[in-house]
Amino acid sequence: MGIASFRPKLFALSNAKEREAWRVFSSSRSAPLDSSRLAGQWKEWHRCEHPQAGPLPSDEVLEFAFAARQGSTETGRYGTVAWYPWRNQAILLLEKEEFIQVRTNRNQRKIRQEEQVSLSAKNVGVIGLSVGRSIALALSMERIAGKLHLADSDQIELSNLNRMPCSLFELGTSKLVSTARAIAEVDPFIEVEVWPEGFRAENIGDFMENLDLVVDACDGLQAKALLRMGARDRRIPVVMETNDRGLIDVERYDLEETQDFLHGRVTAEQMSELASGGSWSPEWLDAFVDLSEISPRAQESLAEVGKTLAGWPQLHSDVALGAGAAASTIRRLLLGEEIADQRIRFDLNEQLSVAYTA
Numbered sequence: 001m002g003i004a005s006f007r008p009k010l011f012a013l014s015n016a017k018e019r020e021a022w023r024v025f026s027s028s029r030s031a032p033l034d035s036s037r038l039a040g041q042w043k044e045w046h047r048c049e050h051p052q053a054g055p056l057p058s059d060e061v062l063e064f065a066f067a068a069r070q071g072s073t074e075t076g077r078y079g080t081v082a083w084y085p086w087r088n089q090a091i092l093l094l095e096k097e098e099f100i101q102v103r104t105n106r107n108q109r110k111i112r113q114e115e116q117v118s119l120s121a122k123n124v125g126v127i128g129l130s131v132g133r134s135i136a137l138a139l140s141m142e143r144i145a146g147k148l149h150l151a152d153s154d155q156i157e158l159s160n161l162n163r164m165p166c167s168l169f170e171l172g173t174s175k176l177v178s179t180a181r182a183i184a185e186v187d188p189f190i191e192v193e194v195w196p197e198g199f200r201a202e203n204i205g206d207f208m209e210n211l212d213l214v215v216d217a218c219d220g221l222q223a224k225a226l227l228r229m230g231a232r233d234r235r236i237p238v239v240m241e242t243n244d245r246g247l248i249d250v251e252r253y254d255l256e257e258t259q260d261f262l263h264g265r266v267t268a269e270q271m272s273e274l275a276s277g278g279s280w281s282p283e284w285l286d287a288f289v290d291l292s293e294i295s296p297r298a299q300e301s302l303a304e305v306g307k308t309l310a311g312w313p314q315l316h317s318d319v320a321l322g323a324g325a326a327a328s329t330i331r332r333l334l335l336g337e338e339i340a341d342q343r344i345r346f347d348l349n350e351q352l353s354v355a356y357t358a
Helices: 016-027 038-049 059-071 096-103 113-119 131-141 158-162 175-186 201-208 221-234 268-275 282-289 296-302 316-334 348-352
Strands: 009-012 080-084 089-093 123-127 147-151 191-195 213-216 238-241 247-251 342-345
Touching: 009 016, 038 059, 038 089, 038 096, 080 175, 113 316, 123 131, 123 201, 131 147, 131 175, 131 213, 131 316, 147 175, 147 201, 175 191, 191 201, 201 221, 213 221, 213 316, 221 238, 221 268, 238 316, 247 316
Parallel strands: 123 147, 123 213, 147 191, 213 238
Antiparallel strands: 009 080, 080 089, 238 247, 247 342
16 A cells, blocks of 8 residues: 555646646546635735735735736736645645745744745755654744655554644554645645655665755664764764753764764764664663753653653653754754754753743
């Protein structure tokens, strides 16, 4: 059985071939089109394009501008039809340039226009889509990348829903498919490639092809080793978000040749051995998360995993904070800012324990 659908079909009505393709497509199946939302999008675009004109342009101004835009196309039509097969529905959107302009308008000038253009050409890989789902969505919402490579072989389980923003109706669904669909419903113009078998030695080359950065959000020790070896060989930076006490690793394999990994914590020989297969041990946990620095409650939980606890605990609040911190770090790395190879913590609990004066 092939992987479930996760890509929308797009038809730009201003393009003669694509308009005809939509006509043929929609006539061959039940393809309900919701065109009621385009007027609101066009109004937003006009406001973004003419902010000095005020927030409420008249209907006449909007209609005149839209008629002029339609009249300038080869078909006399305008808009992108996005057909979502998993919803069995299509929606009429702005065309790509205007859509992206409106979608990213509230980024400015926290992200400058030239930076947004630069980021749209970046390719980012995310391995592991439990915690990684929130990171992938944060990257998509800010349009920090124009293309994403996603890898995960697991399905959504009920216990995932304490930290994954999914629906009960998605239980048993591939985490990969669920994430790709969520991205497509935010921005159908972001390219998504998927690896449903997960990140393995056999697909390192395909997964890492043309990547500018890779995110480690996976649990598998072998995958963690393989992705670092692949990143070092291809001079790609790695960001790992571990969410306990806001831990983020920035691993700059792109800056210089290095024989060691994880800021010198793991030798090349150890990593090669781990890539051949291995299981979690206190020593490996220490290398990846600094056992002496994890939160007291994480220490308490770790001692009970496999005894009174079925798995390592993670909270949505920690995951959400970590996704934001990771996305901000990734954005700055992709824009070429000087960020050192380092392990850092954004510990909100630590900050809340300090009595700051107002």
